[in-house]
Amino acid sequence: MATILRDWSYRYQWLYDAIARLAAISVGGEARFRQLALQGLTIDSDTQVLDLCCGSGQATHFLVKYSQNVTGLDASPLSLQRARQNVPAASYVEAFAENMPFVDNLFDVVHTSAALHEMQPEQLQQILKEVYRVLKPGGVFVLVDFHAPTNPIFWPGVSLFLLLFETETAWQLLKTDLPRLLIETGFDVEQPTLYAGGSLQVIQAKK
Ligand SMILES: C[S@@+](CC[C@H](N)C(=O)[O-])C[C@H]1O[C@@H](n2cnc3c(N)ncnc32)[C@H](O)[C@@H]1O
Numbered sequence: 001m002a003t004i005l006r007d008w009s010y011r012y013q014w015l016y017d018a019i020a021r022l023a024a025i026s027v028g029g030e031a032r033f034r035q036l037a038l039q040g041l042t043i044d045s046d047t048q049v050l051d052l053c054c055g056s057g058q059a060t061h062f063l064v065k066y067s068q069n070v071t072g073l074d075a076s077p078l079s080l081q082r083a084r085q086n087v088p089a090a091s092y093v094e095a096f097a098e099n100m101p102f103v104d105n106l107f108d109v110v111h112t113s114a115a116l117h118e119m120q121p122e123q124l125q126q127i128l129k130e131v132y133r134v135l136k137p138g139g140v141f142v143l144v145d146f147h148a149p150t151n152p153i154f155w156p157g158v159s160l161f162l163l164l165f166e167t168e169t170a171w172q173l174l175k176t177d178l179p180r181l182l183i184e185t186g187f188d189v190e191q192p193t194l195y196a197g198g199s200l201q202v203i204q205a206k207k
Helices: 004-011 013-027 030-038 077-086 121-134 152-165 168-174 178-185
Strands: 048-052 069-074 091-094 107-113 135-146 193-195 200-206
Touching (some): 004 013, 013 152, 048 121, 121 178, 178 200
Parallel strands (some): 048 069, 069 091, 107 135
Antiparallel strands (some): 135 200
């Protein structure tokens, strides 16, 4: 599925950012969207933060306001090139999330936004295991991603968005019980907080 718009949105950062800004209107704008996962977390200048699947640094930009120790990881060299220009205060690593080149117990916080819906089910499980491995005991994994709308009014908008920009994996995520997967990986998990008619979930999980 998906359309040429998906390729274009990855090729042209202005298009990706415009779409992200438009979608974020449903939660009160992009600044608020980027804060949702961080609510209740303590991040100070020494906190070791990983922005997993950081893209062009859209969330990294907000994370470096709290910590001087932010690392962005992404598999796309083009995205990382843009991230280095957009948010030079972070350091960056080109790698796959399912096989991270980090030692065990390194990060206090692993953050990921709008990325897990791109993963195949087995890949997703492997990524959760890797996140658990690289987090310090007591560290927190925070994620923001799609969720099946609980308010029916949001289904047409979400369906159109997924048809235009996403692939089958995003539809699969809507059917995935992420809290259960996280618990099976070993995390202590709070219930997801839902936004935008339930179409967006924020989960904080502790190692
Ligand atoms: C939709 S973008 C999200 C970017 C950013 N986190 C945001 O909130 O806008 C998804 C990103 O995940 C990256 N990605 C997809 N699969 C990956 C994988 N297996 N390992 C690392 N990065 C991956 C893509 O290169 C892309 O930059």
